């Protein structure tokens with residue numbers, strides 16, 4: 001796991017966009033894994049700017065979303081499919097039909113989850129997965145006590161996650177109780193992962209993610225077993241890291257750089 005502490009969310013957005021642009025230039029038909037939440041928004045804005053101003057094209061990419069609320073009408077503005085469309089897809093040239101998302105309205109959830117996994121496999125798997133992290137250490141909607149090998153499935157949100165996400169709704173009661181999420185085992189199959197965390201509220205989750213014991217209590221800790229994960233944090237989110245100075249030292253003294 002590489003840990004990169006940068007001064008501001010804008011610096012993180014540029015660094016993460018550099019990596020994505022690099023991968024897409026090597027492989028135009030890259031399979032992107034997209035996350036919702038506020039943490040990746042500056043990255044999406046930076047990619048959109050590069051598309052508008054510098055000719056970055058994502059036209060041959062495909063995308064898979066991590067998760068979706070259950071029970072929101074398909075046209076609800078906070079359904080993740082619509083959020084990602086508004087905040088990213090509509091600003092770049094990824095064809096809408098190349099964007100896949102778990103269904104939050106399927107009658108047969110088990111079959112829909114299995115079909116989603118199959119679609120990911122058929123696409124050749126995710127090349128680069130963008131992730132945020134919840135204050136309770138969740139990634140996608142894998143809440144504490146999720147199996148570290150879990151697959152795409154229906155899950156129940158914690159009180160804390162519903163409270164954290166209430167800011168996107170009119171009230172806490174409106175936040176769905178359930179969601180469909182890629183599992184931890186599913187996410188672990190992405191070839192490369194970029195996790196973005198900013199702000200003081202993420203400091204404890206980030207310290208657990210990077211330096212805590214691998215535990216279902218902090219689901220993101222499973223990423224310690226991933227071969228190619230970069231964790232981008234700003235000063236606030238990185239404030240509780242014990243080996244902060246060492247991560248900066250590693251970043252500035254890369255072999256061959």
Ligand code: GLP
Nearest residue numbers: 035037038039132133134140141
């Ligand atoms: C949601 C999403 C996660 C996201 C997390 C953090 O619950 N399901 O994918 O990482 O919130 O969101 P934010 O970046 O807004 O703090």
